[in-house]
Amino acid sequence: MSIPAENRTVQTYAGVKPVDASRLFVASCLALLVTSLTFALRAKIEGVFHESFGLTREEIGWAFGPAFWGFAVATFLGGAIIDQVKTRNVLRIAFVCHLIGLVVLLFAKDKTLLFAANVFIGFANGSVEAACNPLVTTLYPHDKTKMLNRFHVWFPGGIVIGGVLSWLLISQLNLPWQALTAVLFLPLALYGWLFFGETIPETERVTSGVSYRDMFRHVGAPCTIIALVGFMIFATSLPIAIDFNAVSTWIVLGLVVAAIVVESLVVNKTSLLFPFMVFCMFLTASTELGTNQFTGALLEKTGIDPIIVLVAVTGVMALGRYFAGPLVHGLSAVGVLLASALISAVGLYLYSIANSPGSTLFAAIVFAVGVCYFWPTMLGFVSERTPQTGALGLSIMGGAGMVATSFVLPIMGHSIDTAGPQQTLRFMTVLPVILIAAFVLLAWYLRGRRAGNAH
Structure with missing residues (x-):
């Protein structure tokens, strides 16, 4: 959680009271740590609820869904109202929902209580994302992508910590899974103490003078995007799967694309860059989070403890994100995203053919390098290339990523139950392959725009 010396303390833009950037950054990291520990916890208890309860x-995928679409609801709502209700109040909501969700989880023994616990946990996690991403970009306006990567170290870092704690408490000490849940109350109490009572600055959108109306307009197609995500949340909250073989499904998707184009280019008169990045976020998040949430089920026949794989994957991701600064400056954000898509596709394919502990661990490391930079670099790209979208833009990106994951989890669960883990991994490989084409198109578009500006 180290902070550059020159950024340790900043002034509020109103010039009234100094803001302790170091304390706020550490508190943000701890809040994200609690978020990531809930992911590690779900990866562990997935097997418990399957075998013991x-x-x-497929039912587990449905019950886990609220952790993702609840995240999306909170993120979208938080991004839209954060400047009205203030960042500190969004953080208070996060704290209370984390507390309630963890208490309910301690008593969960069926899919209904597991579902309810994940509603609160998902809403808390989304509130953390809605508040802390714009807070970090406000505190470090000249190092957005670097500091977002450093902030997001604590997502994979928390999963590493959760994996080690899981191995120690459950595998070695034979404690019940509830002991692992109880550990989360410690960082929860600490981030609450660090945030509360501290001065928190206004978001960058407010301080730069961009109006609330302009923030919505620069999202491009806010109404269509929010409606689409709302439909996805509704679909994933029901224990049924979308039929992608139906012609009607593809007709609806075509109408959504047409609506996005019309709302962006005709109504709001902005580019399609932000909606395009939302589409990419659907795929990057599903590739990373969907695979990691079903690590145990996907790798149960490879002869290696899934927790070892999870710790290896997230450990590589944490190291990669911490040292992301030189890489982003050397390759550019789009170059990093394209390389990530290529490597993650290779990693998923290697996963699908792995049949021994050694080959599985190697595939895990390749996959980790691939997905390492996806989430923070996507957010950094949007913050730098479309700054007028403000906290709403960052929230829509984070929410879209999470709701896409909740959408894909039941599909993955059904595929694992019916087709098996190897076929499911091959199916997931399609996502980064699509991303390769998307990021090549993005690089071509940006190069053309730079050439146009030069003239």
């Missing part, structure tokens, strides 16, 4: 993998 008799839930199918």
